Amino acid sequence: MRLRSLVIVLCAACLLLLTGGPVSLAQQQPRQQRSLFQLFWQLPAQPQQAQPQQRPRSAPVRRREAPVVVRDDPVIPKVDVAxxxxxxxxxxxxxxxxxxxxxxxxxxxxxxxxxxxxxxxxxxxxxxxxxxxxxxxxxxxxxxxxxxxxxxxxxxxxxxxxxxxxxxxxxxxxxxxxxxxxxxxxxxxxxxxxxxxxxxxxxxxxxxxxxxxxxxxxxxxxxxxxxxxxxxxxxxxxxxxxxxxxxxxxxxxxxxxxxxxxxxxxxxxxxxxxxxxxxxxxxxxxxxxxxxxxxxxxxSPETGAPTDLELQPGGVERLIDQMVAGLPTLGLPPALQARPLAGPIQPLTGQSAAAGQPLIASIAEARGGGDAALRLERVFGQGIAPDPVPGRIDDHRWPR
CATH class of the missing domain: 3.40.50.1110 (SGNH hydrolase)
Incomplete structure (x- = not known):
């Protein structure tokens, strides 16, 4: 009995030595399970080849372009003041x-x-x-x-x-x-x-x-x-x-x-x-x-104004009036003297020289008198539409 107990203890001790002894709770790390065949024969493990570390690729360097400035106002070139x-x-x-x-x-x-x-x-x-x-x-x-x-x-x-x-x-x-x-x-x-x-x-x-x-x-x-x-x-x-x-x-x-x-x-x-x-x-x-x-x-030495009649203010208008009146116009070719270019210039807001009346008649004078003038005043002066006429488009009576 003692010999059997001693053999059991020796076997247990050998087993502990072969397996590396008890593992504590603090050292609980994942370990690869090995079979008894690997323990006794101690097969050498294949060394793992280290993977070459890949260097991170650097981002391509972009050239900074000059900013484009858009202006609303046009750029006026510099010009000397004349x-x-x-x-x-x-x-x-x-x-x-x-x-x-x-x-x-x-x-x-x-x-x-x-x-x-x-x-x-x-x-x-x-x-x-x-x-x-x-x-x-x-x-x-x-x-x-x-x-x-x-x-x-x-x-x-x-x-x-x-x-x-x-x-x-x-x-x-x-x-x-x-x-x-x-x-x-x-x-x-x-x-x-x-x-x-x-x-x-x-x-x-x-x-x-x-x-x-x-x-x-x-x-x-x-x-x-x-x-x-x-x-x-x-x-x-x-x-x-x-x-x-x-x-x-x-x-x-x-x-x-x-x-x-x-x-x-x-x-x-x-x-x-x-x-x-x-x-x-x-x-x-x-x-x-x-x-x-x-x-x-x-x-003129006195006023400094041009002496030529054509160059003075209103000179062209005076020449036109002379041509219309049939007066001789100096300095113009005979063709222009015989055939005037335009008639006399008349202000539209002035007074008539003969009767002393305004050149532009008023609205009331232009419409005249009578029933037609009253109808025009009613429509265009007061803004009242005329009475509808049977058969005309403004007659909205129904049935017709």
């Missing part, structure tokens, strides 16, 4: 200069010089003397191509002549005011610089607007006599009944507000619209100017 336009006058002229900056934005060869003085005019020379200032601007180092003038907003004041004070719109007041216009227009004519005089636009104050009508007529007469250009803004800032309008179409035809709340000054859209009328004359003068030099025309 024409300088000086704008003079009061606060309305200052707004007009801003509008000209926008209107001439596509002409880099044209520069607008802002020389307007708010609260200035032609009456208070003690505050700001525009005739003197205009002569100094023309005599400066800057060569001017065109002059633009807009005043009148602050000129409804008395003019002092020595000890005498002349009330606005009096005969002597108008003479003194006219002389100051002539001084400015004559200074530009003497320097051979075209002058564009812009008429005052209507304002909300009816009395001031009525005086502007007289001012504008003086501007037009005196400036055109000196060979300058007159631009009328009145029609662009009134309604269909020739009354002051704070709103109206802009340069693109869209209805916008053209005047500020004070009833005098322009909004940005109003200034751009006023500049549109002046811009047309500026471009026409620039395009008509000779490119290779200035050709001197015979002018």
């Amino acid at each position: 024409h300088h336009v000086v704008v003079m006058g009061d606060s309305l002229a200052n707004l007009l200069a801003n509008g000209l900056d926008d209107a001439l934005n596509n002409r880099p060869d044209v520069a607008v010089l802002h020389k307007a003085k708010p609260d200035s005019g032609l009456v208070r020379t003690d505050f700001y003397d525009w005739p003197k200032t205009a002569a100094e601007i023309l005599a400066g180092e800057q060569k001017l191509s065109i002059g633009v003038m807009l005043v009148g907003l602050n000129d409804r004041q008395p003019i002092r002549e020595g000890e005498t004070v002349h009330e606005p719109m009096s005969p002597r007041w108008l003479e003194l005011y006219r002389d100051r216009i002539d001084m400015i227009a004559g200074a530009f004519a003497e320097k051979r610089v075209p002058l564009i005089w812009v008429g005052a636009p209507p304002v909300q104050n009816g009395r001031l607007s009525a005086d502007f009508v007289t001012f504008n007529e003086l501007y037009r007469q005196r400036v055109e006599k000196a060979g300058g250009h007159y631009v009328d803004l009145w029609g662009g800032f009134v309604d269909a009944e020739n009354r002051y309008a704070a709103t109206g179409p802009d340069v693109s035809g869209q209805p916008v507000r053209l005047r500020l709340g004070d009833g005098i000054h322009f909004t940005a859209a109003g200034a751009r619209k006023a500049a549109h009328f002046v811009d047309l004359v500026i471009r026409r003068i620039i395009e008509a100017a000779p490119q290779n030099g200035i050709v001197a025309l015979p002018v």
Whole structure:
């Protein structure tokens, strides 16, 4: 019995040695099960070949392209300024200069010089003397191509002549005011610089607007006599009944507000619209100017205006009137003298010289009298549809 127990213990000890001994709970790792055949014969395991590690491929390097910048406004090449336009006058002229900056934005060869003085005019020379200032601007180092003038907003004041004070719109007041216009227009004519005089636009104050009508007529007469250009803004800032309008179409035809709340000054859209009328004359003068030099025309030594009748303001119209009347026209070929190009130019809003009646008849006069006129007034004047006639398309009675 003892020998058998000893053999069992020895066998157990050998088995423990062959299997590696007991495994603790902390060392419970997955181990490959080996059979007794592998334990006794100790077959050598095939060495595993190490797989070569693959190096991660680097991402391809992309070249950074320069960003593309898309601009809404076109890039205008830099051009030397060849024409300088000086704008003079009061606060309305200052707004007009801003509008000209926008209107001439596509002409880099044209520069607008802002020389307007708010609260200035032609009456208070003690505050700001525009005739003197205009002569100094023309005599400066800057060569001017065109002059633009807009005043009148602050000129409804008395003019002092020595000890005498002349009330606005009096005969002597108008003479003194006219002389100051002539001084400015004559200074530009003497320097051979075209002058564009812009008429005052209507304002909300009816009395001031009525005086502007007289001012504008003086501007037009005196400036055109000196060979300058007159631009009328009145029609662009009134309604269909020739009354002051704070709103109206802009340069693109869209209805916008053209005047500020004070009833005098322009909004940005109003200034751009006023500049549109002046811009047309500026471009026409620039395009008509000779490119290779200035050709001197015979002018009057007193006013500086052209002496040729055809070159003076209204000269072409006078030639047409002479041809229609059968008077001889000097300087034209015989074929043109015998056969006029056009008839006389007549204003449609004037008065007939014979009967003193307006050239354009009113609506009531055009319709005449009688039953037909009453039916026209009922339909087109009052907007009442005519009575339906049996068998006509406007007869909706049923059954027929």
